[in-house]
Amino acid sequence: MRIGVLGAAGQLGRDLCPILPGEVVPLSRAEIDLSQTATIAATLTALNLDILVNCAAYNFVDKAEVEPDAAFAVNVWGVRSLAQGCSAARIKFVHFSTDYVFGLDATRSTPFAEDDAPGPVSVYGLSKLTGEYVARTHAPDSIVIRTCGLYGIHGTGGKGGNFVETMLRVAGQGKPLRVVADQHCTPSYTVDVAQATVGLIRTRATGLFHVTNAGSCTWHELATEIFRLANLKPDLTPITSAQFGAPARRPPYSVLSNAKLATVGVQCPRPWSEALADYMTERQGRR
Ligand SMILES: NC(=O)c1ccc[n+]([C@@H]2O[C@H](COP(=O)([O-])OP(=O)(O)OC[C@H]3O[C@@H](n4cnc5c(N)ncnc54)[C@H](OP(=O)(O)O)[C@@H]3O)[C@@H](O)[C@H]2O)c1
Numbered sequence: 252m253r254i255g256v257l258g259a260a261g262q263l264g265r266d267l268c269p270i271l272p273g274e275v276v277p278l279s280r281a282e283i284d285l286s287q288t289a290t291i292a293a294t295l296t297a298l299n300l301d302i303l304v305n306c307a308a309y310n311f312v313d314k315a316e317v318e319p320d321a322a323f324a325v326n327v328w329g330v331r332s333l334a335q336g337c338s339a340a341r342i343k344f345v346h347f348s349t350d351y352v353f354g355l356d357a358t359r360s361t362p363f364a365e366d367d368a369p370g371p372v373s374v375y376g377l378s379k380l381t382g383e384y385v386a387r388t389h390a391p392d393s394i395v396i397r398t399c400g401l402y403g404i405h406g407t408g409g410k411g412g413n414f415v416e417t418m419l420r421v422a423g424q425g426k427p428l429r430v431v432a433d434q435h436c437t438p439s440y441t442v443d444v445a446q447a448t449v450g451l452i453r454t455r456a457t458g459l460f461h462v463t464n465a466g467s468c469t470w471h472e473l474a475t476e477i478f479r480l481a482n483l484k485p486d487l488t489p490i491t492s493a494q495f496g497a498p499a500r501r502p503p504y505s506v507l508s509n510a511k512l513a514t515v516g517v518q519c520p521r522p523w524s525e526a527l528a529d530y531m532t533e534r535q536g537r538r
Contacts, residue, residue: 254452255300255342257283257333258307262403262413263347267306267445272453276300280307285329286321292336302452303337304345305330308379310407312351313498315374326378327385334389344390345452348383350399350436350463351376354502360435362467362508365397365459373499383459392457396448399463399507400473403441404533414438415530418474422485432471432489435504437463440526450517460515461507464523476524480531 252273258264259277268275276298283294285307295303309315309325330346337344353363355370371377383395402413412420421428439462447462468476471489478485492501509519520526 252301253299254302254304255298256304256306257285258305261306262405262407263398263401263441263444264306265405266403266441267304267448270445270449271304272449273301283307283333285325285333288328288332291329291332292339295333295336295342296340300340300342302343302345303333304448304452305333306347308347310375312373312375312501315378316499319374319378322374322378323381326375326382330382331385331389334386334393337393338390343452344386344393345448346382346386346393346395348395348397349376349379350397350505350507351502352380352383352397353505354500357503359504362506363461364508365461365511372502375499376502387459394451394456395459396444396451396462397459397507398439398444398461399505400436400438401441401444402438402530404530404537405441414470414473415477415527415534418477419481419483422478422481422483425485427486427488428474429488429490429495430471430474431492431495431501432469433491433503434501435467435469435506436502437465437467437506438473438523438527439463439520440523440530442529443520443526447512447517447520451512451515454515454517456515456517460511461509462512462520463507463509464520464526465509466522466524467506468523473523473527476527477531480528
């Protein structure tokens with residue numbers, strides 16, 4: 252089995268490549284640029300893959316508000332070409348989406364299932380939701396995985412670092428931290444998301460799945476837990492999203508239910524706090 256991974260150098264891609272079965276073909280923008288759709292189908296055919304996992308995306312949530320065409324070029328039209336190319340070459344397509352497809356329901360306080368109506372509140376969320384639709388329309392036997400709040404040892408490919416590292420760096424500089432306390436989601440360790448993804452691929456499942464660590468918290472609660480584990484006591488203040496003032500709106504609640512995973516025999520990832528503790532140990536070991 253030959254499995255191509257686009258976005259192999261991103262934080263999820265880097266944790267996924269080493270644990271996939273068979274022969275893994277790491278792919279970057281140099282081989283397939285999602286914003287250059289004309290050559291994607293021919294490239295996929297030449298690669299002779301059995302499975303393509305797309306970890307690549309336009310991930311600049313705030314910048315997408317002012318350059319929607321760039322977000323849609325990668326997250327929609329690039330994904331459509333991947334899905335079409337995979338169907339034509341009989342390649343199983345595995346694609347990642349986001350909890351940011353939710354947010355419109357401001358009263359929500361229970362985890363979203365895969366069949367709950369989405370409603371994004373940002374250009375990025377809209378582009379990723381449309382990407383889900385084009386993936387499933389053009390590659391009906393695809394797997395689309397919504398995940399949330401990723402952090403991994405390798406940091407994001409596009410933006411660099413991750414939330415945990417940012418918190419530790421700013422605290423280390425002795426600066427005060429103001430962190431939003433009105434957005435509820437599930438921080439998810441890329442190692443755990445990668446493992447569940449391999450599980451899904453092995454089951455030969457198709458369709459939409461939620462894959463995050465278990466439980467939920469706010470970004471402020473996550474920061475509090477990071478500092479507890481790191482034995483730090485920085486000047487940390489909870490603030491509202493309005494006070495933070497990011498250009499793009501975020502969902503006030505975007506916790507995803509993992510229950511569907513168990514129905515296809517894939518183990519649900521562990522609680523987020525256990526995963527975070529492992530991450531903290533792992534990063535310490537690399538210093
Ligand atoms: N990060 C999160 O918190 C989060 C949350 C929910 C869902 N997700 C989704 O999870 C998936 C993986 O995210 P991640 O955090 O691992 O992302 P990441 O670390 O930012 O990696 C994204 C990868 O996409 C590549 N890429 C960007 N534009 C491209 C293009 N035009 N053509 C080809 N490759 C391109 C980047 O390559 P370059 O280095 O060359 O730019 C990078 O390797 C994405 O679908 C994302 O939307 C992420």
